[in-house]
Amino acid sequence: MTEPKPPIVEIQHIYKCYHRDSLVVPVLHDITFDIADGEFLALMGPSGSGKTTLLNLLAGIDKADEGTIRVGDVDITALSETELAHWRANHVGFIFQFYNLIPVLKAVENVELPLHLTSLSARERREHAETALRMVNLDHRMDHYPKEMSGGEQQRVAIARAIVTDPTILVADEPTGDLDRVSAEEILSMMETLNARMGKTIVMVTHDPRAAQRAKVLRHLDKGYMNHDPAQDPL
């Protein structure tokens, strides 16, 4: 029997509310769970259940009201905005529903973008970006702008951008939500490969049960509460 891997993400008693004028809208209630190194986790739940908020919190683009989130050895809830920005650049790869590429940059420039925050030379940056694009089978589209590519191709560019810095975790928010079935399958296969062959830890928010089936672990959120026993949702 293989020994369980240590957690790479530890989420402890997270609370989060949104403030709309004088109205306080609670979004997450006492969320506690771990994500093991090399895990492929799918977060499911109805709209407004807090999935994207939770993803944003563990990716360091939003702050919790209470609780702690540790990623590796870092308590990201204790970091300042500037420290968080630096941490995100080094440890998180992002894949979004609408690809979120910079429209005025070519595919290879979009992939290179996060590398501008590293100490790599221009030549090294270009080599890394080209390698990442080759991994997603887009070496023939390097000099194309996002508007010249299909949705599936844009999402592959986004995946290349997410992995080019070799991050600790990949977060994906509805990565197939804007794609047709064939393209969605391609993207999911690519994420599976990244998880299985490269050992990338992936946290994916999705509405799509077919997408969720590709994950190793499934967690449900409903009205800001999470199923307490992960064993309830083994895949």
Added chain:
Amino acid sequence: MILLKILFRNAFRNRLRSGLTILGITVAILAFGLLRTVIDAWYSGVEAASASRLVTRNAISIIFPLPLAYNEKIRQIEGVKHVSYGNWFGGIYIDEKNFFANFCVEPRTYMEIYPEFVLTPPEKKAFLADRKGFIAGRKLAARFGWKIGDTVTLRGTIYPGNWDFVLRGLYRGRDETIDETQFLFHWDYLNETMKKVSPRRADQVGFYMISITRPDLAPDVAIAIDMAFKNSLAETLTETEKAFNQGFIAMSGAIVTAIQMVSFVVILIIMAVVANTMAMTTRERIGDYAIMKTLGFGAGAIAVMIFGESFVIALTGTLTGMLLTYPAAAAFGHSLSNYFPIFLVSDVTLWLDLAAALLIAFCAGVIPTRHAIRVRIADGLRRIG
């Protein structure tokens, strides 16, 4: 480098909007440049004035004359180098719309005091030898097609009758700031005629022009001249040539002030237009900025992108406007040469254009930058799709 690439491409992402904004800035800078040049043209006489020249006039008003006898007394005052004198003639050439400045002067001393009016030695000799001779600036002669030896008749307004003159020389300015549209003739010609037709007006001069040995003596010499004629029937007021010329401009000070205000209002209007463009642009790109922030780029990078885009648009419009100012000023100056003999775009105007561009770009970028930096990443990402 990547930020520069993004901001340059962003600046022309919406070509129609950027193009119209740049066009607006171009027109504003052109208008600003021309209005500043009009003001400069107004002050060109002041700028061309020498620090070592004084003008003495009647203390009551410039329209009252001074006796010719003052000439010798002024000459004897310590610090005075040369004294010349003259009158505003106010003659009309054929029609009133052909306005140009025409003076009678004592030619020998005048040429000593105003070396910036350059004549060839033969022309100078011919002018001095002919009491009915006159010299004209090159531009004035070109305007009416006068050639050396031509007889030109002016209709007197202050001094009635038709006055015939013979063109003996075409002076050119020592540099481009010197007025080349003046008409100068012998004071003696006017005075001899006055002696015959109106003896009471003979031996009277409108003003004295005095060169001094050192510019720093100007206040002392001016006081000494005025003291010399204190309690006389015609007390004098002596001031530097610059102050004298400024006195004329002060008469139209309200117009100059109005032009100055309009020139700055133009900049304020275009600043609002560019600010509006940048606000729209930033609102559209708030998702892009959220992506950049997500990837780890900080507030500084966002500020560089927005301010940079604002500067690219403002500078493109400004440089185009500055380039167009030259031909526009040439055309404007040509059509208004009667009123503005010197109509040159100054270096100061160009620096003011650039300063205006920087101010426009900065002010237009402040609020959008603040907004883009402050918006939460999650809120910014939500605007995509």
